[in-house]
Structure formats: C-alpha cells, structure tokens
Amino acid sequence: MLALRPEGTAPVVRAYVQHRPVLPWKAWYMAPMLRHERPQAARYRQHHQLGIEVLGVADADLDVEVIWVAREFFTVLGLADVSLRIGSMGDATCRPAYLVLLTEYLEAHRDELCDEHRDRFQLNPMRVFDCKRPECRAVTAGAPKLVDHLCDACAAHFERVREGLKSLGISFEVDPRLVRGFDYYTRTTFEFASGAIEAAQNALCGGGRYDGLVEMLGGDPTPGIGFGMGIERLLVACDAEGVFPVDPPGLDAFVVDVAGGEAARAITTRLRDAGLACDRAFDGRSMKAQMKLADRSGATVALIVGPAEAASGTVLVRPLRSEGDQVPVPADAVVDAVVDAVRRAAGLEDRR
RNA sequence: GUGGGCGUAGCUCAGUUGGUUAGAGCGCCAGGUUGUGGCCCUGGAGGUCGGGGGUUCAAGUCCCCUCGCUCACCCCA
Structure with missing residues (x-):
C-alpha cells in the first residue's frame, strides 16, 4: 500500500510513540505534503508545510506560546495583514x-439546512458550522455554540489562553465556527488567515490542541x-503584501571583448576568484551587441577590451549605472x- | 467528485456571419554607428492555431472526442 503524506502532526506523534523522548518534547x-483535493489558487497538489508540535504539556500558557511562535514568524517576515481566530x-x-444539544437543535431545523447537510449532519454535526451555504449559515447562526457549553x-483553559494572548x-x-472534524482534537483551535490573498484559500496556518491523539x-x-x-501559500501572501524586494541584484561587471576573447576568459576568472559577480559575452558578437548584453545584465561597469587595449x-x-567617463586601467x-x-x-544607493 | 473559464509566435493577447501568404505589442537577432549600452528608425527570424476525428469547395473559427492549464464548489485530518 502506498500512502501520500497529507500533513505532519500524525507522523510526529507516531515518532513520539515509537521513540519516547523526554517530555516536554518540542519538535518541528x-x-x-500532498493533497487529494483538486488544486486551485493557493492550493496545490503538492506543497510544503512547516509545523511545530509540543507533546506532554497541558498548560494553557503553552497554547499561547505556540500561537505566539506563528504570530512572530509572520511578523519577522514582514506580513501585516494577518488575522487570528481562536476557538475551543x-x-x-x-x-x-x-x-x-447541537444535534437536537439541527434536527429541529433539519428542513432549513442545505441539501447536502440535511441528510448528513448526524455524522458530524459540528461540520455544519463551516458550510458556506446561506441556508446552513442561517441555521448555525442561532445554534448553541460549544464555547458557551464548555465544562469548568x-x-x-480557554479563558487563560485569551488572557495570555491579550x-x-x-x-x-x-x-465559534472554527471547528475540527476529529475526536482527538481538544480545547484550543486557532487559525491565521491572510487578508492580502484574493483567492478563496487564505488560511496561512492552522493549529490546535490534540490531547487525545497520542493515545489513539x-x-x-x-x-x-x-x-x-x-509555505507556498505563505509566499503568495508575501507577494501580495510585497514584503520581498522585487529586483534581483545585478552583476558587478560585464566583460566586453572584441579582441578575440582571451582577455574575457582571463578577466572573468580573476573577478570571480575575487568574489565578484561577473559575466561576459560569447560567440564573438559585435561590440554593440556585447554592450547591449552588458546593459541588460544590470552590471555596475562594463570592462571593455578591444585590439588597442x-x-x-x-x-x-x-560605468553603466551612473554618469562618468570610461577610464583605462592596467x-x-x-x-x-x-x-x-x-x-x-553602493554609496550612491545609500544616499538615496 | 461537480461546475465555469482558457489553450493562436519566447511572453501578453487580437483574429469579424467559416473565405487569399494567421496578426499586434513586448522580447530576440541584424543594420543605421567604420570601437560603445539605454532612446529612436529600418529590416529579419520565429507559429504542427494543444492533439485527434468530423462537417464543408474552404475550419484558428462549426460539431464530437481527448489532453493540459486555470478558478470555484467540495474537502480542509
């Protein structure tokens, strides 16, 4: 049997069960990862996921710490348009x-649910909360909320998390609509979404507590x-917010050689050995063509070698990026x- | 799994009720400059019109099938 890994939590927990590291155990x-669903904007068949997991701590302050880590990650990247929703x-x-309680309520409003959930809500009544159809939205708007029916x-725990975040x-x-579909999820759930992503899929990070998973x-x-x-969706958000510089750095020098190419061969090697970024033209093209390549390369200077040189x-x-005459150097x-x-x-850049 | 949109030059796209050698902009190449980039001018290269089949005197255009891309639903452990 072949399985394509869809997410990281279960593998980490399996590793824990097998290897028994000392608690608390923090892993990343x-x-x-691969998904079975059809791709769409910001949702690819294969993508990359970055995650952290902490096992062995029930303290609500850890929930706060985990959420803080995600928040801090976005902040360091420079993302500003990110919102956090939490639930329990x-x-x-x-x-x-x-x-x-919820099932009773949904039974009473069965006829008002959307076609799909009318016959399916018993399987997992909480799933009705994230149905997007207006019928279901209307029904669940008045439904009892789990956050109002938590045990002491x-x-x-929930109060401690909210207080910690504040x-x-x-x-x-x-x-209250932020729910998970599996029984091993407990207490805190959270999700960060980007307001900068136009696509329907805008959740950057989802997480929560799963006190029942290890046992399972x-x-x-x-x-x-x-x-x-x-990660890919994170990059979409970074692009949408323009947090990365757009122009790749140009070369330091471009060698233009119309004297046979030997000088170009020697000079590019010497410059590269010195740690400079440089390139050259090939195929004995005309000086005009080589200069054009030099300009396009973004190089700071062109190094020109003709028969006289x-x-x-x-x-x-x-100089290609500033005024100034070309000068001969040995x-x-x-x-x-x-x-x-x-x-x-570089100095000119800084002064701008 | 369901539904919508789109496949024409390297890129972004036009292409009329089917009708001559399928176009534009950008990019690329060459020339205008005999040793000099950017701006400009001139010229050029480059296309199985996603693929297959069909209708027709004639298909990029109409019909069927198929492949791919894309967006949304769905899903969201």
Missing part, C-alpha cells in the same frame, strides 16, 4: 453533552498541541577598479 518539521473544541467531559476546566498584545477573534496512536495519554503552515595590456572600465588592476566602482555605486 518542514516537508513536502472542549474535551471528553463537555463535548458529548454539547453534541447532543475547559472554560478556565497580555502579549496578540489580537484575536473568538470564532498507541501511546499513553499525552497532551499535545501544534500548528502547520503552508589588448595590445597595451589595459582594460576600459565604463589589466592587473582590474579587480581593484571593479571593487572601487561597486563600492562607489
């Missing part, structure tokens, strides 16, 4: 009673929490000349 991963899934004490312990200056919104995978009951974020052992250093001083020119050009 970044790996390719309750636990084995309060959720069963709530599900009975879960309510206290104390760290992390703004958030409690969203064969380990002793162990609390856990983590998040996963999609070849004969006298010099190189013409011609061939063995060309590295210094380029370093000078690049430094001067």
Whole structure:
C-alpha cells in the first residue's frame, strides 16, 4: 500500500510513540505534503508545510506560546495583514453533552439546512458550522455554540489562553465556527488567515490542541498541541503584501571583448576568484551587441577590451549605472577598479 | 467528485456571419554607428492555431472526442 503524506502532526506523534523522548518534547518539521483535493489558487497538489508540535504539556500558557511562535514568524517576515481566530473544541467531559444539544437543535431545523447537510449532519454535526451555504449559515447562526457549553476546566483553559494572548498584545477573534472534524482534537483551535490573498484559500496556518491523539496512536495519554503552515501559500501572501524586494541584484561587471576573447576568459576568472559577480559575452558578437548584453545584465561597469587595449595590456572600465567617463586601467588592476566602482555605486544607493 | 473559464509566435493577447501568404505589442537577432549600452528608425527570424476525428469547395473559427492549464464548489485530518 502506498500512502501520500497529507500533513505532519500524525507522523510526529507516531515518532513520539515509537521513540519516547523526554517530555516536554518540542519538535518541528518542514516537508513536502500532498493533497487529494483538486488544486486551485493557493492550493496545490503538492506543497510544503512547516509545523511545530509540543507533546506532554497541558498548560494553557503553552497554547499561547505556540500561537505566539506563528504570530512572530509572520511578523519577522514582514506580513501585516494577518488575522487570528481562536476557538475551543472542549474535551471528553463537555463535548458529548454539547453534541447532543447541537444535534437536537439541527434536527429541529433539519428542513432549513442545505441539501447536502440535511441528510448528513448526524455524522458530524459540528461540520455544519463551516458550510458556506446561506441556508446552513442561517441555521448555525442561532445554534448553541460549544464555547458557551464548555465544562469548568475547559472554560478556565480557554479563558487563560485569551488572557495570555491579550497580555502579549496578540489580537484575536473568538470564532465559534472554527471547528475540527476529529475526536482527538481538544480545547484550543486557532487559525491565521491572510487578508492580502484574493483567492478563496487564505488560511496561512492552522493549529490546535490534540490531547487525545497520542493515545489513539498507541501511546499513553499525552497532551499535545501544534500548528502547520503552508509555505507556498505563505509566499503568495508575501507577494501580495510585497514584503520581498522585487529586483534581483545585478552583476558587478560585464566583460566586453572584441579582441578575440582571451582577455574575457582571463578577466572573468580573476573577478570571480575575487568574489565578484561577473559575466561576459560569447560567440564573438559585435561590440554593440556585447554592450547591449552588458546593459541588460544590470552590471555596475562594463570592462571593455578591444585590439588597442589588448595590445597595451589595459582594460576600459565604463560605468553603466551612473554618469562618468570610461577610464583605462592596467589589466592587473582590474579587480581593484571593479571593487572601487561597486563600492562607489553602493554609496550612491545609500544616499538615496 | 461537480461546475465555469482558457489553450493562436519566447511572453501578453487580437483574429469579424467559416473565405487569399494567421496578426499586434513586448522580447530576440541584424543594420543605421567604420570601437560603445539605454532612446529612436529600418529590416529579419520565429507559429504542427494543444492533439485527434468530423462537417464543408474552404475550419484558428462549426460539431464530437481527448489532453493540459486555470478558478470555484467540495474537502480542509
């Protein structure tokens, strides 16, 4: 049997169950993931997910820490248009009673649900909360919310999370619709979304507490929490917010050689050995064509070698990005000349 | 899985009720400059019109099939 890994939490938990690291255990991963659903904007068949997981800590302050890590990551990248929603899934004490309550409510409003959920809501009543059809939205708007029916312990946990986020200056919104589909999820759920992404898929990071998962995978009951974020979608958000510079840096020098190419061969090698970025033309093209390539390369200077320079052992250093005359320099001083020119050009940049 | 949109030059796209050698802009190449980029001018190269089949005197254009891309629904562990 072949399986394509869809996410990172279960593998990390399996690794924990097998290897029994000392608790608390903090792990992270970044790996390719695959999805079965059809691709669409910002949702690819294969993508990469970055995630963290912490096992062995039930403290709500850890929930805050995990959320903070994600928030901090966005901040460091320079993303500003990111919003956080949080919710609670309750636990084995309060959720069963709530599900009975919710199911009763949905039964009573069965005819008002959308075609799909009318016959399916019993399977997983909470899923109706993230149905986008107006019929279901209307019904769930008045439905009992899990966050209002938490047991004392879960309510206290949730309150501690909210208080912690506030104390760290992390703004958030409690969203009763933020639910998860599996039983092993407990208590805190959260999701970061980008307001800059136009596409329908704008969630950057989803996470939550899964105090039941380790046990489900064969380990002793162990609390856990983590998040996963999609790298490609993150990059879409970065592009949308313009947080990365757009222009790739140009070359330091471009060698124009119309004297046979030997000088170009020697000079490019010498410049590269000195750590400078340079390129040259090939195929014995005309000076005009070579100069055009030099310009297009974004080079700071063109280094020109014609028959006269070849004969006298010099190189013409011609500035391409600034005013200034081209000057001849001895061939063995060309590295210094380029370093000078690049430094001067950088200085001009800074003064802008 | 369901539905919509789109496949024509390297790129972005026009292409009328079917009708001569399928066009534009940008890019590329050469020339105008005999040793000099950008701006401009002139010329040039480059296309199985996604693929296959059909209708027709004639198909980029109409019909069927197929492949691919894309967006949304769905899904969202």
